Amino acid sequence: MAKExxxxxxxxxxxxxIYAAWMEKGCFHAExxxxxxxxxxxxxxxxxxxxxxxxxxxxxxxxxxxxRWKRMSGYCTLWLPGTDHAAIATEAKIVAAMREEGLTKEGxxxxxxxxxxxxxxxxxxxxxxxxxxxxxxxxxxxxxxxTLDEGCSRAVKDVFVRYYEKGLIYRGExxxxxxxxxxxxxxxxxxxYEEQAGHFWHLRYQIxxxxxxxxxxxxxxxxxxxxxxxxxxxEDKRYQHLIGATVILPIVHREIPxxxxxxxxxxxxxxxxxxxxxxxxxxxxxxxxxKLEIINVMTExxxxxxxxxxxxxxxxxxxxxxxxxxxxxxxxLVRIEEHTHNVGTCYRCGTTVExxxxxxxxxxxxxxAGPAIEAVKQGKTKFVPExxxxxxxxxxxxxRDWCISRQIWWGHQIxxxxxxxxxxxxxxxxxxxxxxxxxxxxxxxxDTLDTWFSSALWPFSTLGFxxxxxxxxxxxxxxxxxxxxDIIFFWVIxxxxxxxxxxxxxxxxxxxIHGLVRDAQGRKMSKSLGNGIDPLEVIRQYGADALxxxxxxxxxxxxxxxxxxxxxxxxxxxxxxxxxxxxxxxMNLPDDxxxxxxxxxxxxxxxxxxxxxxxxxxxxDDNLNAFELGVACTKLYDFIWDVFCDWYIELTKPRIQxxxxxxxxxxxxxxxxxxxxxxLLHPFMPFITEEIWQVLTADGSMxxxxxxxxxxxxxxxxxxxxxxxxxxxxxxxxxxxRTELNVPPSVKAKLYIETAEEALFAGAxxxxxxxxxxxxxxxxxxxxxxxxxxxxxxxxxIFIPMEQLVDKEKELARLAKEQEKVQKDIDFLSRKLNNAGxxxxxxxxxxxxxxxxxxxxxxxxxxxxxxIRSFS
RNA sequence: GGAAGCUUAGCUCAGCUGGGAGAGCGUCUGCCCUACAAGCAGAGGGUCAUAGGUUCGAGCCCUAUAGCUUCCACCA
Numbered sequence: 033m034a035k036e037x038x039x040x041x042x043x044x045x046x047x048x049x050i051y052a053a054w055m056e057k058g059c060f061h062a063e064x065x066x067x068x069x070x071x072x073x074x075x076x077x078x079x080x081x082x083x084x085x086x087x088x089x090x091x092x093x094x095x096x097x098x099x100r101w102k103r104m105s106g107y108c109t110l111w112l113p114g115t116d117h118a119a120i121a122t123e124a125k126i127v128a129a130m131r132e133e134g135l136t137k138e139g140x141x142x143x144x145x146x147x148x149x150x151x152x153x154x155x156x157x158x159x160x161x162x163x164x165x166x167x168x169x170x171x172x173x174x175x176x177x178x179t180l181d182e183g184c185s186r187a188v189k190d191v192f193v194r195y196y197e198k199g200l201i202y203r204g205e206x207x208x209x210x211x212x213x214x215x216x217x218x219x220x221x222x223x224x225y226e227e228q229a230g231h232f233w234h235l236r237y238q239i240x241x242x243x244x245x246x247x248x249x250x251x252x253x254x255x256x257x258x259x260x261x262x263x264x265x266x267e268d269k270r271y272q273h274l275i276g277a278t279v280i281l282p283i284v285h286r287e288i289p290x291x292x293x294x295x296x297x298x299x300x301x302x303x304x305x306x307x308x309x310x311x312x313x314x315x316x317x318x319x320x321x322x323k324l325e326i327i328n329v330m331t332e333x334x335x336x337x338x339x340x341x342x343x344x345x346x347x348x349x350x351x352x353x354x355x356x357x358x359x360x361x362x363x364x365l366v367r368i369e370e371h372t373h374n375v376g377t378c379y380r381c382g383t384t385v386e387x388x389x390x391x392x393x394x395x396x397x398x399x400x401a402g403p404a405i406e407a408v409k410q411g412k413t414k415f416v417p418e419x420x421x422x423x424x425x426x427x428x429x430x431x432r433d434w435c436i437s438r439q440i441w442w443g444h445q446i447x448x449x450x451x452x453x454x455x456x457x458x459x460x461x462x463x464x465x466x467x468x469x470x471x472x473x474x475x476x477x478x479d480t481l482d483t484w485f486s487s488a489l490w491p492f493s494t495l496g497f498x499x500x501x502x503x504x505x506x507x508x509x510x511x512x513x514x515x516x517x518d519i520i521f522f523w524v525i526x527x528x529x530x531x532x533x534x535x536x537x538x539x540x541x542x543x544x545i546h547g548l549v550r551d552a553q554g555r556k557m558s559k560s561l562g563n564g565i566d567p568l569e570v571i572r573q574y575g576a577d578a579l580x581x582x583x584x585x586x587x588x589x590x591x592x593x594x595x596x597x598x599x600x601x602x603x604x605x606x607x608x609x610x611x612x613x614x615x616x617x618x619m620n621l622p623d624d625x626x627x628x629x630x631x632x633x634x635x636x637x638x639x640x641x642x643x644x645x646x647x648x649x650x651x652x653d654d655n656l657n658a659f660e661l662g663v664a665c666t667k668l669y670d671f672i673w674d675v676f677c678d679w680y681i682e683l684t685k686p687r688i689q690x691x692x693x694x695x696x697x698x699x700x701x702x703x704x705x706x707x708x709x710x711x712l713l714h715p716f717m718p719f720i721t722e723e724i725w726q727v728l729t730a731d732g733s734m735x736x737x738x739x740x741x742x743x744x745x746x747x748x749x750x751x752x753x754x755x756x757x758x759x760x761x762x763x764x765x766x767x768x769x770r771t772e773l774n775v776p777p778s779v780k781a782k783l784y785i786e787t788a789e790e791a792l793f794a795g796a797x798x799x800x801x802x803x804x805x806x807x808x809x810x811x812x813x814x815x816x817x818x819x820x821x822x823x824x825x826x827x828x829x830i831f832i833p834m835e836q837l838v839d840k841e842k843e844l845a846r847l848a849k850e851q852e853k854v855q856k857d858i859d860f861l862s863r864k865l866n867n868a869g870x871x872x873x874x875x876x877x878x879x880x881x882x883x884x885x886x887x888x889x890x891x892x893x894x895x896x897x898x899x900i901r902s903f904s
Numbered sequence: 905g906g907a908a909g910c911u912u913a914g915c916u917c918a919g920c921u922g923g924g925a926g927a928g929c930g931u932c933u934g935c936c937c938u939a940c941a942a943g944c945a946g947a948g949g950g951u952c953a954u955a956g957g958u959u960c961g962a963g964c965c966c967u968a969u970a971g972c973u974u975c976c977a978c979c980a
Contacts, residue, residue, distance in 0.1 A: 041942080225978075232980090250980060263980090300979045307980090314980075374978060419908065426907070426976070517975085552916085554973090585928090588918075591909080592974090596916060598929050605928095605942045616939035651920095660920065666927070681939075764946095770934095771946045777935060802937090803945095860924065869960025870923095878923060885924090 037618060037727055041604075041611035043575025047719045051165055054722075059736055060170045062110035064506045071107035072510040073099055074491050074540075075171065076523070077179060079118035080153055081125055084163035086549035086557060086595055087516060089567040090587070092169050093580045094546060094661060095514045099170055100715035101656050104740035110507050112494050113164070113171035115157055117180040119483035120214050120380045123442040126152050142441055142478075149442045153178075166568060168576050168718045170736070177494045179486040180444065187493035188444045188486050189461050191534055196448075196459040200396050200533075201436075203448070203457075207309075207316040208435050210388035211378040212334035212348075216439040217392055219482055220432060221521045223376040223385050232301070232369035235359060237262060240278040240287060246271070247366055248304035251373055252311070253359065254352040256281065257340050258327040259288060261307040263318055266292035268303050282364035283355065284340075291322045310389050326389055334386050348386070393437040393446060393479070400529040401428040407528065413538045416659045417590045420517060420545050427521055428529075436482045443480030450475050488526035491539035498534075513540040516548060517590060544659050547592035549583070554594055565595050577717035578604035584716055585665040606669055607720050610713070613677050614724045617702045620688050627729075630704050631697045636795070637683045638701045639752035644675055645708055650743040652712055661716075668713050676705060679760065686798035703728065708741050758789070758827040759796045765823035766804040766830055772846065773821060775834070780807035784815045787828035822899040824850065826888040829895045844903060851896045854889055861886040 038045065054060060064070075073095050078088055095111060103109040126149050127137055137145050157178070164171070177184060195201040209218040233253045236245040246262060259281055264271040275292045295318055296305050309319030310328040319326060329337055336343040336351045343351045359365040376385040405428050407413055408421050415421045437446060449458045451467035451474050458465045458474060465474040489497065491513075495504040509531070515524060524543055531539035551557055557564040570579045581603040587593045634642070648671050655664035684698040706728060714721040714735050725735035766783065775781075783806045785793045790811050797809040820831035821843060861882055864870055871879060 041940090225976095248980080252980085295980090297979050305980045312980075314978090373980090376978090422908070423975070430977080521976095585918085591917095594916065596929085599916075601942075602928050605940095608942045609940065612940035612943085614939080619939070655920075658920070662918070663920065666918065670927080677940085678944080682944095767945060768947095774934070777937065777945075805937095857924085864924085864961085867960055871960080873960055874923070882923085 037611065037615050037724070039615075041575075041608040041720070043577060043607070043719060044572065046723045047166075047168070047571075047576055050719050050722050051168065054170070054734070054736065055173070057734065059734060060111070060172050061174050062108060062172050062507075064502055065108045066506070068106060068108040070507050070511075071099070071102040071109045072112070072507040073110070073512050073514065074112045074494060074510050075114060076513075076515050076519070077114045077116040077177075077487065077490065078160045078164075079121055080115045080157035080160065080178075081118050081121045082160050084160060084166075084567050086565055086567055086583075088160075088164070089167060089579060090546055090549050090583045090593075091514055091516065092164055092167050093583045094544065095512075096167070096169050096580075096718070097584060097661055097715045098512055098514070098544075098656070100718060100736060101740060103170070103736070104711065104714065104738060106739065108506075110175070111169070111171045112175050112177065112507075113161070113169070113173060114177035114179070114490075114494060115160065116487055117153070117178065117442065117483060119438060119440060119443040119480060120216060122149065122152070123440045124214060124380065126442070137441065145441055153180075163568060166571055166576060167580065170718070175494070179483070179490070183496070184486055184489070184493045185444055187489050187497050188481065189447050190498040191489060191530070192447055192481070192485075193459055193461050194534070195395065200399060201393060202396065203391065203393050205389060205391045206394070206435070207313050207387050207389050208392055209376060209385045210332070210390070211381065211383055212332065212386050213381045213383035214378060214440070215332055217388075217390065217435055217437060218378060218385065219435050219484070221484075222379045224379050225374040226377055227372055228375045229370070229372050230375075232371035233356060233359075234302070234366040234369065235282065235306075235364050236366050237279040237282060237306075237364070239274065240280055242277075244274075246274060246279060246290070246304055247302045248306050249301040249369070250306055251371060252308075252352070254336075254343075254348055254355050255308040255311045255329065256306065256355065257284060257336070257343070258308045258310045258329040259284075259286075259306045260309060260319065260324040260327060261288050261291045261322060263291050263293045263296050263305045263307050264303060265296040265298045266294060268296070268298050270303065282362050283358050289322075291318070291324075293318050293321060311387055313387050316387070316389065328389060330386065330388070332388075348384075392435050393448075393477075393481075395434040395436055397431045397433050397529075400533055401431050403532045404428055404525065404529040407532060407538050413528065413540060414542050416542060416544045417588075420520065420543070420590065423517075423520060424525060427525060434482075434526075436485050437477075437479040438482055439478075440480055441478075443483060444486060446477040446479050446481060448477040450477065484522050484526055487523055488530040489534070491527055491531060492535050504535075508535070508539075509537045510540045512542045512544055514544045514546065517545050518548065520545070542659075545590045546587065547590055550592055550594050552594055552596050554592075557595075570600060574600050574604040575607065575719070577607050577720045581606065581665060581717055584661050585669070587662045589659055606673065607717060609673055609677060610709075610717075610720060611724070613672075613681060614706060614728065616681060617699075617706055618727065621699055621703070625699065625703075627700065627703045627707075629700075631700050633697060634701065635687075635694065635697065636752045636756055637680065638697065639749035640756040641675070641680045641701065641705055642747050643749040643753050644671070645705055645741075646744055646747040649708070649712060649741040653740070653742070656715075665716060668709075668716065672709055672713070676709065680705070682803055683799060686802050690798075710735055711738050711741050714738075755792055758792065758825070759799055761825045762793070762796075762823070762828050762830060763799060763804045765825050766800070766806075766832065769821055769823040769832065769846075770805065773834075775805075777805050780805050781832050781834055782807050783809045784817060784820070784831040784833070785809060785811045785828050786813065786815045786831070787811065788813070789827060793828060816902060818902050822847065822903070824892060824895045824899060826892040826895075829899060840903065844900065847896055847900050847903070851893070851900070854893050854896060857889045858886065858893060861889060 099109050099111045209223045211218055230251050232249045232251060234247060234249045236247045238245050262279055274290045277290045278287050279290060281288055295314060307315045307318050309316045309324050309326045331337055334348045336346050338344045343354055378385055405425055408424060447459060449465035451470060451472060453472055454469050456467050456469045467474050491510050492508055495508050497504060527539045551563040555563060567579060578600050582600045651667055652664045684702060687694045687698040710721040710725050722735050783800055787793050794811040800806040800809050815831055817831040817833060820833040823830040864882055
């Protein structure tokens with residue numbers, strides 16, 4: 033025990049060193065061990081473009097707590113890490129970097145672009161991984177994967193081909209969400225709707241060969257160029273006579289029909305809708321029903337096409353202005369209303385999405401959604417908290433086909449090949465294809481897959497799928513998936529149906545959902561607001577353990593939390609408390625100390641502590657099993673600070689000063705308890721517990737590989753617990769009384785303790801001297817001390833003779849107040865115990881406990897009354 | 905339009921299957937007692953949003969109402 037801990041808790045001095053030691057010893061690596069039960073978590077792969085933010089920090093912390101706890105509990109634990117290629121986000125970054133050099137994608141070509149992209153991945157892709165390590169994440173880095181690596185790519189290709197062969201994937205012309213900035217299609221999940229202030233332009237179209245006009249309202253007048261009909265509700269009396277008529281489209285002066293369609297709401301606007309099948313999803317559907325022409329008026333970057341020379345090249349918003357002006361000039365503009373409406377925006381760049389008709393690949397969702405719903409209904413996968421299953425069902429029940437093709441290069445290229453000669457298409461796992469009809473080499477589809485297509489396979493593609501590997505057999509299905517509620521749609525749902533379809537099993541048994549980490553004012557942390565807190569900065573300042581503990585404490589599953597500096601500080605202070613408690617233990621140990629288990633002869637306070645610790649192990653384990661990590665943190669905090677430091681350590685001081693056999697016992701119990709505490713706390717605060725463990729044990733062992741403490745019925749000491757609680761209550765009563773009378777701790781006084789349990793209190797004399805400023809203690813069955821101050825508990829009357837301080841009036845008033853309080857207790861308890869319903873229906877144990885409480889209150893009342901009488 | 909969550913001490917939040925309201929920070933009082941002032945000892949502070957209901961018993965369960973937040977849908 034030669035080594036000492038540094039004087040102050042300074043996490044920066046050991047966190048990196050300890051992480052390196054874990055890595056060097058291979059503590060995180062999981063080898064298949066059939067003698068153990070597996071426990072597997074796959075990391076939600078962070079984007080290679082990303083920097084660690086508070087959301088990751090929370091996510092990783094929760095996973096690491098679970099993994100470390102299970103590892104210590106004897107499971108063969110695998111936490112499989114990796115990163116996501118983040119198709120659109122990464123491509124955008126690379127394109128932007130190229131623009132700085134005056135280069136474009138098209139300019140350098142696909143191959144050169146991919147080379148750059150991989151180089152970029154090499155440079156920046158590891159950044160986030162290094163940041164995860166700072167948090168203490170015990171991932172099996174030997175198994176680190178990347179969604180675009182060879183294995184994952186093979187799984188993607190395999191699944192694509194399989195889906196295609198089963199008819200679950202098809203290619204077709206549809207209206208999809210298009211981002212004019214990213215220049216690619218987006219899935220429904222990738223569009224965010226934002227409320228925007230806009231206008232409602234009321235226009236009038238002339239009926240052909242008539243003086244009559246029909247009035248309609250639109251939020252997007254520029255799409256008028258592509259109008260191919262005007263629609264009214266079939267039952268709308270106002271417009272019955274116009275159904276089938278022809279109207280003249282202003283500006284363009286094209287003739288278009290008036291159609292009847294139930295999609296039109298009679299009460300909204302004028303009950304007339306202009307139909308632009310090429311630029312609105314609803315209009316597209318109307319157009320299909322009425323076989324309307326689709327006239328695309330915009331380029332892929334949302335400018336007007338050359339078909340309309342007057343507006344050609346103008347972007348959507350310029351064209352809108354110009355067209356409104358022309359409408360006005362033509363007398364077609366009736367009026368303009370203010371109007372707020374929801375506008376779809378790209379989840380990556382925020383640009384307003386442009387609905388666009390194009391040929392894309394889709395996954396047919398109906399057949400896949402059913403089994404995914406069923407699996408959760410049958411409880412094969414459970415959400416924690418449960419309420420998120422409603423969101424899950426709702427989304428799956430209303431799901432539309434998933435657009436999976438993207439017009440970008442960074443990603444898994446679609447394994448479909450076309451013959452430019454005869455138009456033949458082949459979908460294959462091979463890298464090249466020859467036309468089966470004309471024997472010519474085929475051209476691969478230039479598009480790539482939605483980045484979520486590959487993440488959807490993550491729980492099994494990372495374990496070797498499509499091969500039936502040992503890993504897949506042993507570690508799959510995985511156990512817990514930890515993620516934020518914001519990506520249930522993107523990811524959780526897609527993993528569910530992909531796993532069920534491809535592996536026949538659910539991908540995980542539990543989905544632990546957490547909320548967002550918001551700023552101190554409750555706002556979402558965002559780049560644009562600049563209110564993000566950098567976890568690495570917090571780690572530099574307070575240590576990773578403090579950040580982890582803060583994130584895990586008081587954070588209930590599924591609920592958002594705020595990042596508040598004071599909370600991290602509190603966690604850091606807690607670490608400091610633990611640090612100093614360890615220092616206290618170490619500085620009192622002899623150099624040749626060797627811990628050899630708990631001694632035979634234990635003092636009352638030792639048994640009290642052991643018993644309480646034993647119960648704590650059960651509670652923490654129960655909480656962890658129920659995913660109540662925050663509750664477990666609170667219990668650990670309270671036990672370590674209040675029970676262990678404020679009481680037990682203080683209670684050992686008299687023995688440590690006295691020396692001898694009783695000192696040796698105290699030392700052993702201190703070491704035993706500290707080791708237990710460290711183990712129990714390790715999943716939450718891995719660094720500090722490891723550092724202290726190594727100094728304390730000095731045997732080269734690692735705490736992260738120790739068994740997690742478990743409840744042991746032999747360590748249950750109810751009698752000693754109850755006895756010591758009496759002493760504690762008496763110490764508190766004395767302290768309380770002294771404080772109320774403003775007696776400083778330096779003024780010592782003799783205590784006369786009147787009690788029926790003389791032996792118990794006599795034995796506790798040193799505690800009163802140490803903890804209650806007693807100069808000495810006398811214990812007896814009866815004292816008569818009218819000139820003293822009295823502290824009363826249910827087990828004892830304690831007199832403190834302090835002539836100069838005794839003010840009879842004040843003293844009586846104080847006792848009267850105390851009496852009132854106890855009387856309230858008695859009233860409450862008697863009322864309860866006189867209630868026939870309570871006696872009849874409440875559990876027996878509770879009734880018994882209430883009776884005991886009443887008896888204690890009555891004991892205390894007697895003693896107060898006696899004291900009042902003797903003082904009067 | 906549909907759904908979910910939240911409303912508890914001045915602030916930020918816990919409160920597990922219903923059994924006399926908790927923590928951290930802040931406030932007030934007294935303490936450098938050789939582990940820790942990043943600390944110790946004490947104190948004050950709450951009709952648990954409102955109104956009903958179920959129950960022997962409700963912060964917790966049920967119903968309605970109000971306010972805040974979020975998600976989904978997307979009526980041009």
